[in-house]
Amino acid sequence: MNYRETYRASLDDPETWWMQAAEAIDWDRKPQKALTDLGDSLYEWYADGMVNGCWNAVDRHVAAGRGTQAAIIYDSPITGAKSTITFAELQGRVASLAGALVAQGVGKGDRVIVYMPMVPEALEAMLACARIGAVHSVVFGGFAANELAVRIDDCTPKAILAASCGLEPGRVVKYKPLLDGAIELADHKPDVCIILQREQERAELIPGRDLDWHAARQGVTPADCVPVEGNHPAYILYTSGTTGAPKGVVRPTGGHLVALHWTMKNIYQCDPGDVFWAASDVGWVVGHSYICYGPLIHGNTTVVFEGKPVGTPDAGTFWRVISEHNVRSFFTAPTAIRAVKREDRKGLERQKYDLSCLRALYLAGERADPDTIEWAGDILDVPVYDHWWQTETGYTIAGNPAGLEALPVKIGSPTVAMPGYDVQILDEAGHPMKPGELGAIAVKLPLPPGTLPTLWNATERFRKSYLTTFPGYYETGDAGMIDEDGYLYIMARTDDVINVAGHRLSTGAMEEVLAGHPDVAECAVVGVSDALKGQSPLGLLCLTTGVNRPHDEITAECVKLVREKIGPVAAFKNALVVDRLPKTRSGKILRATVVKIADNQDFKMPATIDDPAILDEIRAALKTIGYAQES
Numbered sequence: 001m002n003y004r005e006t007y008r009a010s011l012d013d014p015e016t017w018w019m020q021a022a023e024a025i026d027w028d029r030k031p032q033k034a035l036t037d038l039g040d041s042l043y044e045w046y047a048d049g050m051v052n053g054c055w056n057a058v059d060r061h062v063a064a065g066r067g068t069q070a071a072i073i074y075d076s077p078i079t080g081a082k083s084t085i086t087f088a089e090l091q092g093r094v095a096s097l098a099g100a101l102v103a104q105g106v107g108k109g110d111r112v113i114v115y116m117p118m119v120p121e122a123l124e125a126m127l128a129c130a131r132i133g134a135v136h137s138v139v140f141g142g143f144a145a146n147e148l149a150v151r152i153d154d155c156t157p158k159a160i161l162a163a164s165c166g167l168e169p170g171r172v173v174k175y176k177p178l179l180d181g182a183i184e185l186a187d188h189k190p191d192v193c194i195i196l197q198r199e200q201e202r203a204e205l206i207p208g209r210d211l212d213w214h215a216a217r218q219g220v221t222p223a224d225c226v227p228v229e230g231n232h233p234a235y236i237l238y239t240s241g242t243t244g245a246p247k248g249v250v251r252p253t254g255g256h257l258v259a260l261h262w263t264m265k266n267i268y269q270c271d272p273g274d275v276f277w278a279a280s281d282v283g284w285v286v287g288h289s290y291i292c293y294g295p296l297i298h299g300n301t302t303v304v305f306e307g308k309p310v311g312t313p314d315a316g317t318f319w320r321v322i323s324e325h326n327v328r329s330f331f332t333a334p335t336a337i338r339a340v341k342r343e344d345r346k347g348l349e350r351q352k353y354d355l356s357c358l359r360a361l362y363l364a365g366e367r368a369d370p371d372t373i374e375w376a377g378d379i380l381d382v383p384v385y386d387h388w389w390q391t392e393t394g395y396t397i398a399g400n401p402a403g404l405e406a407l408p409v410k411i412g413s414p415t416v417a418m419p420g421y422d423v424q425i426l427d428e429a430g431h432p433m434k435p436g437e438l439g440a441i442a443v444k445l446p447l448p449p450g451t452l453p454t455l456w457n458a459t460e461r462f463r464k465s466y467l468t469t470f471p472g473y474y475e476t477g478d479a480g481m482i483d484e485d486g487y488l489y490i491m492a493r494t495d496d497v498i499n500v501a502g503h504r505l506s507t508g509a510m511e512e513v514l515a516g517h518p519d520v521a522e523c524a525v526v527g528v529s530d531a532l533k534g535q536s537p538l539g540l541l542c543l544t545t546g547v548n549r550p551h552d553e554i555t556a557e558c559v560k561l562v563r564e565k566i567g568p569v570a571a572f573k574n575a576l577v578v579d580r581l582p583k584t585r586s587g588k589i590l591r592a593t594v595v596k597i598a599d600n601q602d603f604k605m606p607a608t609i610d611d612p613a614i615l616d617e618i619r620a621a622l623k624t625i626g627y628a629q630e631s
């Protein structure tokens with residue numbers, strides 16, 4: 001079947017289509033049906049099946065004779081370490097870590113926070129949870145203690161698996177003080193923390209609460225795989241929403257196994273045994289789906305890369321890893337390619353390596369600009385496939401099904417909707433729009449398997465965030481259009497979420513922090529254009545009456561505050577004091593207009609603006625820090 005037929009079949013008869021797809025997975029009890037309609041726009045997939053994620057990612061490959069195949073290749077240009085873990089070794093390591101968790105009283109349904117850098121043990125931690133039916137929640141290492149505390153209180157973990165440190169170029173990020181600080185801040189306290197001591201930083205363990213990673217495993221019985229219901233949460237992954245409180249996206253076990261397996265061949269063109277590499281981080285959804293689960297479920301070797309696209313040690317790192325480890329499909333964020341392009345526009349580093357193993361480059365996480373796509377295609381001489389997805393979906397909503405049928409690439413479009421996703425463009429009233437017309441991108445319910453069935457402990461918030469604007473649809477939060485050929489174009493967010501270096505960040509969360517500064521009366525954070533990172537946050541601050549300290553001091557304190565409260569990942573480096581903020585007559589801050597002014601783009605004067613004269617003031621203020629420049 002070609003793409004069109006496959007896609008149509010998935011929408012016309014989802015039950016049959018997804019039951020067939022489910023055959024690629026080992027079930028302890030096969031589901032009798034795919035979809036359950038719970039009413040009120042809530043759905044579940046494979047709810048009556050029994051399955052184990054770790055079995056499918058690890059044990060079944062050993063049972064099938066792939067035990068000696070590399071499951072994980074670890075390559076750390078930061079430390080110089082390289083190692084390979086076979087599926088058989090991974091099975092042993094994961095079973096003993098799972099045994100340690102069981103010995104600490106962790107069982108099916110208990111939550112476990114994983115706070116780890118890009119080391120193989122991070123994957124082992126996730127898989128150990130999956131093995132015993134515990135629900136992991138990985139927290140990205142670039143978040144501050146406060147963000148970790150918020151997640152601890154929301155998912156109330158019984159255990160935390162962490163490393164002593166992460167490694168950023170030129171900087172050891174000590175995780176243990178952040179972890180201790182977070183536990184101190186949180187109301188909920190975990191029973192146990194299991195700490196991987198790295199040689200770059202040995203952490204103090206707190207007696208009675210902390211255990212050493214290796215010691216915790218000694219003498220325990222390795223744990224077997226525990227079958228869980230198809231709708232059992234595999235993990236919770238927090239992502240930024242409009243407000244400061246992150247949203248706990250729930251990933252259902254059965255659906256995510258089935259869907260990820262399908263994508264490995266049909267999108268990423270991998271056959272079992274091939275090496276697949278996603279240069280992301282386990283803290284993001286790409287890391288969950290395509291560093292850990294997807295490739296392993298499909299019997300591929302995955303690469304755990306602890307480094308950066310540039311500076312570790314040079315702009316040839318990506319190409320070295322691809323060449324050295326025989327990577328067939330490579331996935332990264334456009335920002336990472338832009339970083340390489342900025343340092344090595346001529347592609348001289350690339351010429352040092354034989355990249356004949358590489359079949360395609362996949363980009364996601366943010367808008368892929370045409371220059372970056374073209375540059376990458378030219379120097380790599382392989383197709384470059386943009387694809388669009390979200391933490392909420394866990395895999396591609398729109399992409400090029402190259403393993404099924406490679407569709408012509410239209411630069412600027414992530415191509416077409418994937419099976420199960422009935423993607424539509426809606427106007428404000430929720431009516432479908434014509435090809436070429438710009439509107440809100442929505443997906444007709446039900447969403448396909450593997451996508452979020454709800455938010456952790458927050459079904460009402462789930463409804464409010466995604467289901468109420470367009471009844472019968474999932475609201476993606478992105479705006480765009482579909483052309484006459486069915487190609488989708490992603491143009492902008494419809495909310496105040498911004499995307500910095502492929503990281504999704506909440507301007508609302510940053511505003512909450514800034515508002516906590518004693519001298520700040522009111523503020524707005526906007527995402528302005530950034531040549532490397534796509535967007536970067538800029539804070540506009542109105543000071544409390546009577547404050548007459550130097551503005552530089554206040555803005556520097558604000559920058560520090562955001563780093564302390566949210567973390568370095570927020571990349572909040574710019575703040576500006578202004579007299580007033582532009583608002584509508586009803587008091588809504590006109591953030592989008594500020595962005596247009598900062599980026600020196602044309603804009604229509606908002607009809608509801610309270611006082612148009614403020615815009616000139618804002619433009620003048622932005623000019624003082626290098627924005628709003630005429631090109």
Ligand code: COA
Nearest residue numbers: 141142168173280286333335336339365501502568569571
């Ligand atoms: N732990 C601790 N700190 C981290 C971190 C982590 N895991 N990841 C990033 N940080 C820190 C960085 O060190 C930096 O700190 P600094 O302000 O002291 O310099 C800050 O967070 C901002 O990081 P980032 O936005 O990533 O910028 P950068 O200048 O370090 O690197 C790129 C720029 C383009 C090289 C980098 O952003 C990159 O590789 N991007 C690809 C992103 C990606 O893979 N996204 C996943 C979606 S697919």
Ligand code: AMP
Nearest residue numbers: 364365366367387388389390391490504
């Ligand atoms: P995240 O949940 O962090 O993966 O962020 C998802 C958001 O990133 C989407 O809603 C989009 O706004 C943006 N995004 C992801 N992939 C793409 C893409 N290929 N093109 C444009 N925007 C993208």
